[in-house]
Amino acid sequence: MNGAQHIPEEDLALYAMQALSPEETRAVQAHLDVCPACRQAVSEALGDLALVGASVELQPLPQGARERFMQRIGADSNLATSSDRSTRPAHSEATVTAMPRRSLFGTIGWLAAAAALFFAAWLANQDHNLRQQLNAQRWQVTQLAAKADRAQDLMDALTSRSAQRVTLTEGKQTAKPAGHATYLPSRGALIFTATNMRPLPSNKTYELWLIPANGTGPVPAGLFRPDATGSASVVLPALPQGVPAKAFGITIENAVGSTTPTLPIILSGS
Amino acid sequence: MPENQVNPINPYDRARDAGRSATGKPEEAALLARVIKGDQDAMVAIYDRYAPMIYSVALRVLKDPGEAEDIVQEILVQVWQNPASFVSERGSFGAWLVVVARNRSIDRLRRRKPSESVDEVVLPATTNLANEAERSIMLEKVRQVLVGLPTEQQKSLELAFFEGLTHTEIAAKTGDPLGTVKTRIRMALTSLRKAMQS
Numbered sequence: 001m002n003g004a005q006h007i008p009e010e011d012l013a014l015y016a017m018q019a020l021s022p023e024e025t026r027a028v029q030a031h032l033d034v035c036p037a038c039r040q041a042v043s044e045a046l047g048d049l050a051l052v053g054a055s056v057e058l059q060p061l062p063q064g065a066r067e068r069f070m071q072r073i074g075a076d077s078n079l080a081t082s083s084d085r086s087t088r089p090a091h092s093e094a095t096v097t098a099m100p101r102r103s104l105f106g107t108i109g110w111l112a113a114a115a116a117l118f119f120a121a122w123l124a125n126q127d128h129n130l131r132q133q134l135n136a137q138r139w140q141v142t143q144l145a146a147k148a149d150r151a152q153d154l155m156d157a158l159t160s161r162s163a164q165r166v167t168l169t170e171g172k173q174t175a176k177p178a179g180h181a182t183y184l185p186s187r188g189a190l191i192f193t194a195t196n197m198r199p200l201p202s203n204k205t206y207e208l209w210l211i212p213a214n215g216t217g218p219v220p221a222g223l224f225r226p227d228a229t230g231s232a233s234v235v236l237p238a239l240p241q242g243v244p245a246k247a248f249g250i251t252i253e254n255a256v257g258s259t260t261p262t263l264p265i266i267l268s269g270s
Numbered sequence: 271m272p273e274n275q276v277n278p279i280n281p282y283d284r285a286r287d288a289g290r291s292a293t294g295k296p297e298e299a300a301l302l303a304r305v306i307k308g309d310q311d312a313m314v315a316i317y318d319r320y321a322p323m324i325y326s327v328a329l330r331v332l333k334d335p336g337e338a339e340d341i342v343q344e345i346l347v348q349v350w351q352n353p354a355s356f357v358s359e360r361g362s363f364g365a366w367l368v369v370v371a372r373n374r375s376i377d378r379l380r381r382r383k384p385s386e387s388v389d390e391v392v393l394p395a396t397t398n399l400a401n402e403a404e405r406s407i408m409l410e411k412v413r414q415v416l417v418g419l420p421t422e423q424q425k426s427l428e429l430a431f432f433e434g435l436t437h438t439e440i441a442a443k444t445g446d447p448l449g450t451v452k453t454r455i456r457m458a459l460t461s462l463r464k465a466m467q468s
Contacts, residue, residue, distance in 0.1 A: 010452035013459055018373060019430045019437050048459045050365035051466065052431055053372045054405070055412040056330045058322050065325075065339050069317055072343060073310055073350045131334070 007031050007038050016045040158191065158235050165231035167195040177230070179267050181248045183210075188239040190221060192248070194267075197226035200252065207253045208234055209261050211270075213246040221248070223257045246270055298363055305353040313350050320364060321346065324371040331375035331432055341374050364405075376434030408466070415465040416458075423458040426451050 007015075007028050014020045015028045032039050157163055167175045179194040192208055200206065205225055209218040222234035247270030251261045304312035321342050328338035345367060416424065422444075429435045429443065437455070441448045 010456045013456050014430070014437050014452060017430050017434075017455075018376065019435065019440075019455075021436060021438065044463075045459060046369050047362070047365055048463050049372070049431065050362070050368045051409070051412045051462060052416065052427065052459075053327045053368040054323060054364075055409050055416060056326045059326045059329050061321055061325050061342070062335050062339055065321070065342065066314075066317065068339075069321070069343055069346065070310070070314060072347060073313055076347065076350065 006035065007041075009041065012038060012041045013045045016042050016049055155235060158193065158233050161227060165193075165195060165229060177267060179208075179248070179250060179269070181208075181245075181269065183245055183248075185244045186242060188241040188243065189236055190234070190239055191236070192222070192224075192234040194224065194226065194230075194232045194250075196230040197232055198230070200225060203255050204252050205255050205257060206232070207251050207257050207261070208237075209249045209251065209265075210239065210243070210245050211247040211249060213244040218249070218261050219243065220257065220259060223253070302353050302363070305350065313346075316349065317346055320367050323364070324367055327368055327371040328375040331372060331434070332379055337378060338375070341371055341378070344374060345370055372431065380434055411466065412462065415462050419458050419461060420454075422446075423454045423461070426454040427458040430455055 011020065011024065011028060015025060018025070020028065028038075032042065167178070169175055175196045177194070177196045177198060179192060182191045183189070190210070194206075197206065205223045207223050208221040210221045211218050219239065221239060222237035224232040224234050226232040247268055249261065249265040249268040251258075251263070251265055253262055298316075301312045301316050305316065324342045324345055325338050328341035329335060332338050332341070416427075419427070425444065426440055429440045430437070435443065437448055437451045440446075440451045444451070446454075
């Protein structure tokens with residue numbers, strides 16, 4: 001125990017991530033210097049964090065990175081075998097001894113140089129900040145593009161004519177017409193899929209209806225015609241937001257659709 | 271039953287058992303031993319094995335390919351210049367590289383001086399990242415565990431690990447109490463460890 005209380009596990013994990021304040025970090029470090037148990041706990045937390053880090057998706061290295069690395073270690077090797085660094089003249093001393101006595105103009109020159117350096121540093125800082133912002137935005141765009149691709153895949157899977165649709169039944173039952181609606185009232189988001197629907201004459205269409213829970217009239221929720229296998233889908237039709245559904249129903253309407261359902265309702269569910 | 275039919279697929283546990291971690295570590299030690307002698311081919315072999323992982327971690331944090339490549343060079347040149355200190359002092363070499371890649375990237379992101387204190391802590395041999403096959407199985411499991419964490423835990427861990435925010439900054443950003451932030455991060459890591467040990 002080292003005569004001292006151990007550091008809480010929460011703080012050790014944060015220490016391992018360098019997520020403590022400088023003062024807290026110093027306090028933890030001082031304890032770790034004398035506490036093998038807490039050092040072991042930090043070590044284990046770092047092992048966990050290594051897994052978190054290593055779980056990132058592997059990205060290909062930039063082109064030429066390997067060659068640049070090889071050049072670097074090659075140069076490093078040459079440097080190590082070249083003449084002793086200590087034989088080189090001390091640059092700072094030479095500079096100081098060679099410097100002439102300062103004049104007023106010389107002082108102004110130095111001040112101007114210092115100002116220029118300061119300005120250059122400020123510009124570099126601005127440049128760095130802008131680059132970070134740009135990179136962050138690029139990253140966001142990449143993430144959004146990935147999400148958009150995913151959403152598009154979802155849409156394609158639900159609506160593409162080439163998507164395979166299979167109805168699973170128990171034993172060898174004959175599949176009956178059926179519809180499945182998934183509805184999120186707060187967003188007015190509806191996904192509807194139908195299977196084994198009977199074919200319709202060309203001048204007719206199926207129409208999906210949302211029956212509001214508040215007792216108002218049925219809301220048209222999309223037209224659809226089944227494909228050769230009897231499958232169809234209605235994905236995200238234009239619906240008002242915040243209308244909870246009491247039920248959904250399907251009617252057969254003229255090809256252009258209708259604003260009110262024509263009886264009978266051939267499929268319904270609540 | 272032949273040995274290859276026994277179900278041994280728990281790389282985390284296997285890697286914990288130093289006596290059985292014949293998948294990567296001895297080879298890694300041999301490579302480092304050659305690097306100590308100045309063998310550039312061995313260093314390039316280490317580069318080929320670990321540079322993509324270091325780069326991916328750095329890129330995830332910095333979101334800048336050029337800066338991420340700098341991190342790769344910085345860390346692996348350090349290994350090249352001082353390989354002896356890695357042979358037995360750091361525990362799991364691959365895990366150490368990942369942690370240091372993350373720390374150096376956060377230092378660069380936050381424009382602070384590189385902090386060595388955490389880099390110098392020895393990691394246990396719990397994370398054998400040297401063997402590609404085991405690594406991919408293990409990391410897939412890690413990803414599943416992380417995705418399955420409660421959203422708040424995921425978010426807190428993400429902000430601390432990949433964005434380098436302190437617990438105070440996370441609390442300010444999320445509006446949660448400090449203690450809650452700390453607990454979420456600890457619980458996330460505990461869940462990960464338990465899942466990997468199960």
